[in-house]
Amino acid sequence: MGSLKVLDVIPSPAEDSEKLKKAFQGLGTDEDGIIGILGHRDASQRKKIRETYQQLYNENLIDVLNSELSGDFGKAVILWTYDPSERDARLANEALKSEKKGVKQLEIVVEMSCASSPQHLVAVRQAYCSLFDCSLEEDIVASVSMPLKKILLGLVTAYRYDKELVDMDVANLRPIGYMRLSKPRSWFMMMFCTYSLQEISINSGQHLKATRKNMEILLTRFCFHL
DSSP states (O other), rough: OTTTOOSSOOHHHHHHHHHHHHSSSSSSHHHHHHHHHHSSSOOOHHHHHHHHHHHHOOOOHHHHHHHHHHHHHHHHHHHHOOOHHHHHHHHHHHHSSOOOOSSSTHHHHHHHHSSSOOHHHHHHHHHHHHHHHHHHHHHHHHOOOHHHHHHHHHHHHHHOOOSSOHHHHTOOOOGGGGGGGOOOOHHHHHHHHHHHHHHHHHHHHHHHHHSSSSSSHHHHHHHHGG
């Protein structure tokens, strides 16, 4: 759904709310009508629709969607309708509360931490506290075992530099030189939890060029045997 385009001319939130109300009425839910509205609005526009729907009909739009839709389609529409920070907070909580908490189950937390802007990550952590009465970090400590716990804590608490300017002195450091340090794992944690993505990319390329070994080999050796 993230690939759908926002229309050039957008109806008012009140108009969208009225159309959504009609889509919910009758014998069957008009799923195409719902997609036609929510699927073509950006995050700020969807937020206004939720607020306006509540004002007009005294109903929570998320609750209505939850009662009208089901299956993977319903889950996708509801997640799309949430504010992005709330959506990611809920997904992170779902992953942390699952019975299995391996790398596969916790991918959403890693992706959220590494692919989001630092501002969005802070917003997710704030939303998590508001929704679940505890911090994201507390739930990671309580439910994830080592070494993943240490890695995830480093990632979710990082505030990465996200501009295009790259510190070449930092980016060109070769990790192989740090293999001789008494605590090379600490250096790897620092690099992957604090360096900008551009610096990590350049650093990984330098390491591959110098050793002919992919950085993933070192990650497996050091970060997963903390």
